[in-house]
Amino acid sequence: MAEGYIMELREKIGHIPLVIACASVIIYDEKKGLLLQKRVDNGTWCYHGGSIEPGETAQEAAKRELFEETGLIAGQMTLFTVASGEEQHFFYPNGDEVYIIDSVFICQDFSGHHELEASEVSDLKWFSLDELPENLNQPTQTPTKEFVTHIKNKHGLIHN
Secondary structure: OOOOHHHHHHHHHOOOOEEEEEEEEEEEEOOOEEEEEEEOOOOOEEOEEEEOOOOOOHHHHHHHHHHHHHOOEEOOEEEEEEEOOHHHEEEOOOOOEEEEEEEEEEEOOEEOOOOOOOOOEEEEEEEOOOOOOOOEOHHHHHHHHHHHHHHHHHOOOOOO
């Protein structure tokens, strides 16, 4: 979990449920697929993101989190969805409980070299749309699957 504002709140209030604003980015390359990261804290795979700091826009937070976690610099991003509700209810391994409101962006315009943030990320890997890992982090499952469906529909790979 990101350091900063939320960690300062946690020091004062403990593990009780918090509603937190987050911003995330799905990195997509038509040839390579999705770039996912493996979390250090629970060993699951997810896209890149974290909590929004005071005064920061969702887009700024998504770009900052992507750079901190992967070393990649996001260019043009498009808002894909705002995920909230019970599917975004999450317990961190340390017992912190959150209800996440996540602004999820799509980015195909990125640069830089993969440099994972070892305190949060144990691996970075490209996954094809048809071979996503089974152990997706719970709050990222629905937006990730919706994105895959969106791309497949866009390219005529799903027939209704």
